[in-house]
Amino acid sequence: MTTQTLETTQNPVIDIGSLAEDGAWTTPRKQVLLLCALAIILDGLDNQILGFAIPSMIKEWSVTRGDFAPALALGFVGMTVGTPIGGIVGDWLGRKVALIASVFLFGAATLAIAAAHGVGEVGLYRFLAGLGLGGALPAATALIAEFTPRRNRSLSVMLGIVCIPIGGMIGGVLAAQLQPEYGWRMLFVISGALPMIVALILAIALPESPQYLLARGADPKRVAKSVQILDRTAISSSVFVDGREAGVERASITALFIASLRRTTTALWIAFFFCLLPVYVLYAWAPTLLTSKGFDVQSTSFALALFNFGGVAGCIVTGWAIGRYGSRVAILTVAGAAIVGAAILASMPLSIETRPLLMTLLCVEGFCLLGAQGSLYALAAYVYPTNVRSTGVGAAAGFGRAGAIVSAYVGTFALNYGATMFFAVIAACVAITFVAVAIVDMHQPAQPAEPSRASM
Numbered sequence: 001m002t003t004q005t006l007e008t009t010q011n012p013v014i015d016i017g018s019l020a021e022d023g024a025w026t027t028p029r030k031q032v033l034l035l036c037a038l039a040i041i042l043d044g045l046d047n048q049i050l051g052f053a054i055p056s057m058i059k060e061w062s063v064t065r066g067d068f069a070p071a072l073a074l075g076f077v078g079m080t081v082g083t084p085i086g087g088i089v090g091d092w093l094g095r096k097v098a099l100i101a102s103v104f105l106f107g108a109a110t111l112a113i114a115a116a117h118g119v120g121e122v123g124l125y126r127f128l129a130g131l132g133l134g135g136a137l138p139a140a141t142a143l144i145a146e147f148t149p150r151r152n153r154s155l156s157v158m159l160g161i162v163c164i165p166i167g168g169m170i171g172g173v174l175a176a177q178l179q180p181e182y183g184w185r186m187l188f189v190i191s192g193a194l195p196m197i198v199a200l201i202l203a204i205a206l207p208e209s210p211q212y213l214l215a216r217g218a219d220p221k222r223v224a225k226s227v228q229i230l231d232r233t234a235i236s237s238s239v240f241v242d243g244r245e246a247g248v249e250r251a252s253i254t255a256l257f258i259a260s261l262r263r264t265t266t267a268l269w270i271a272f273f274f275c276l277l278p279v280y281v282l283y284a285w286a287p288t289l290l291t292s293k294g295f296d297v298q299s300t301s302f303a304l305a306l307f308n309f310g311g312v313a314g315c316i317v318t319g320w321a322i323g324r325y326g327s328r329v330a331i332l333t334v335a336g337a338a339i340v341g342a343a344i345l346a347s348m349p350l351s352i353e354t355r356p357l358l359m360t361l362l363c364v365e366g367f368c369l370l371g372a373q374g375s376l377y378a379l380a381a382y383v384y385p386t387n388v389r390s391t392g393v394g395a396a397a398g399f400g401r402a403g404a405i406v407s408a409y410v411g412t413f414a415l416n417y418g419a420t421m422f423f424a425v426i427a428a429c430v431a432i433t434f435v436a437v438a439i440v441d442m443h444q445p446a447q448p449a450e451p452s453r454a455s456m
Contacts (some may be wrong), residue, residue, distance in 0.1 A: 012386055013239045016210050016223075017386075019230050021150040028229045032147040033156055035206050036140040037163045039103050042195045043136050044167020045174075046110045046129060049191045050075070050122070052175035056184040063119060071123035073405065078130020080401040084253070086135020086388055090142055094216075095443075096208045098139035104199040106132030111192025134401060137377075138394030145381035145389065146209040147229060151323055151447040156377040158319025161374040165308045173194045207333075211386040214241075253395060255388045259282015262325075264383055264442045265392070268376070271436035272400030274375045275335075276427040278342075282307065282405040285411035286362075292415075293350040303362050310363040311370025318371035322378055326446040328437070331375045335434040339367035339427050346423035369426075372433065376400075382444045 054068050057359055082102070090098035109129035118124050148156040171191065178186045210226035256265045286307070287300040295303070314334065321330035341364055348354060348361075377393065384392030414422040 010373060013241060014085050014227065015241055016214055016227060016230070017241075019227070020146060020211060023149055023230055025149050025152045025156075025234075028232070029147045031205075032207065032229065033144055033160065035202060036099070036144050036277075037160050038198055039088065039099060039136055039195075039202065040140055040160050040163035041170065042103065042191075042198055043068045043106070043133055043166040045171045045191050046106050046167075046195065047079075047133055047164070048168040049110065049171045049175070050113075050126065050188055052171060052179070053184040053187050056120070056179060057119075060184075061118065062316070066208055067119050068122070071119055071451050072110035074123045075130040075133075076401065076404045078127040079134035080130075080398055080405065082131035082134025083138060084391070084395045085131070087142075087391040088253075088397070089135065089388030090139040090394065091212075091388060094208050095139045095143045095146075095212060096202070096206050097134055098390065099143065099206070100199050100202050102132040102139060103195045103202065105129070106136065107192050107195025107199065109192075110188055111196070112188075114185070114188035114192065134398065135394075138390050138397060141377050141381050142390040143206075143209055146211050146386065147207075153314075153382065154322035154375070154444060155319035157378040157381050158315045158322075158374050161377050162312050162315035165311050165370070167246030169305075169308065196273035209386070215387050253307055253391065256384070256392050256395060261383070261392075261442075264440050265396070267436045267439040268380055268383070268396045269399040271433045271440070272396045272437065273403045274429045274432040275369075275376060275403075276400040277407050277410065278385030278426040279369060279373055280407035281411040281414070281426065281429075282321050282365075282384040285415055285422070289419060290350070293419070294352055295355070296392055299355065303359055306359055306363040307366035308370075309376075310366030310368075314367035314369075314371025315374040317367075318375045319378060322375060322444060323447050324340035327375065327382065328440075328443040329446075331372055331379065331437050332434060334368045334371040334375070335430055335437060338365060339434065341365040341368055342423045342427035342430060344422045348429060349420050368431065374450055376437075379440070379444065383440075383442045 020063065030408060041414070050072070058064065086098050086102055089101070106129045107134065112125045113122055113129075116125065140160060144157050144160045145153055153247070174190060175187060178190065207226050207229050208222075210223055210230060212349045213223045213226055255261075282302070286304060290300040290303060318330055318334050319331070322329075341361060344356075347363055350358060377397070380393045380396050381389060411422075412424045
């Protein structure tokens with residue numbers, strides 16, 4: 001393709017917004033996705049690594065699992081606080097700066113846990129790690145969105161989000177291989193050192209968003225270097241503009257509630273909260289529920305693995321469906337299916353005899369529920385313009401992270417009333433998500449299929 005320019009009698013004028021939206025999804029653009037995905041995988045790894053180590057910590061320190069509840073809660077609090085902060089930093093100092101700082105922070109804090117000698121220290125380091133874990137995702141999502149053409153954006157964002165459960169799966173493999181021979185501290189050495197190494201790689205190889213640089217009035221040569229990721233024919237003597245961003249306020253939480261965004265922002269926050277809440281209820285309490293019904297540890301672990309595997313597929317398929325059919329149809333379809341799936345689970349007896357059906361339904365529920373969760377990030381990345389995109393995604397995700405804190409109490413309440421209430425709560429939360437997504441008035445439209453174009 002050729003660089004998209006505007007008529008001028010002197011230097012060519014390049015509309016970065018148009019180029020980013022309508023250009024080819026070239027190899028350099030895909031490399032940005034790859035680098036961000038690497039950071040998100042480590043986010044998923046560090047997010048779940050403590051759970052694998054807790055049994056060994058309990059044995060070594062002679063404490064109970066309940067003693068770790070505050071440490072786990074502090075991690076969620078850190079993520080809840082860190083997500084909107086990371087989004088604001090991404091809009092004020094740059095997506096690249098926010099992502100690198102976040103990855104380095106959660107890596108360093110995770111590494112510090114390797115030297116901990118008590119639950120209190122673990123809680124402190126986990127809170128610091130949570131700040132980084134929360135801040136990484138909005139910056140990565142904004143970068144992925146701004147280097148991906150409009151027709152591929154939802155799929156690209158979803159491919160990034162799906163790296164979170166992939167990171168968790170890698171954590172399980174590391175725990176199984178390292179912990180028996182080297183102990184739990186080695187888990188935190190590896191899962192802490194890797195993000196710090198990746199932060200250095202990102203500092204060298206990751207470009208900054210050209211739309212962000214232009215909005216911040218950066219040196220034209222620096223803007224041109226970033227624009228060349230979008231189109232390598234761009235020259236530094238060009239005049240760069242972004243016609244889509246005229247009149248957009250500077251990044252702030254209040255900018256998310258201007259008249260044109262108020263309804264969508266409110267609905268998105270509700271959707272994030274009530275979608276993440278049931279996900280964390282299932283992650284934290286489904287094993288306890290199944291164990292109480294006579295399932296052994298291996299079966300409960302397999303059930304959760306199937307839920308995650310279904311989620312990986314659900315994110316990919318839903319991302320494709322958003323581009324093909326639009327976000328309203330795609331998200332409401334998977335959310336509606338998740339409600340039906342949870343209702344079926346609530347109505348069926350849980351026993352060894354129903355194990356095959358249960359495993360199948362959990363995989364399908366993972367496909368639908370995690371597909372809906374991931375698609376909310378893609379929708380947020382579409383809704384918000386460049387100047388507030390990182391803030392918008394971060395604020396919505398941060399509000400959703402609060403659902404993780406509430407999930408500890410909701411899960412305990414539901415378990416007291418049995419499996420029917422447990423899955424009924426899941427269904428009710430997703431139903432609220434369904435209504436909130438329907439209220440959003442800035443959905444991504446369906447994109448017509450285009451002939452494939454060779455990468456540049």
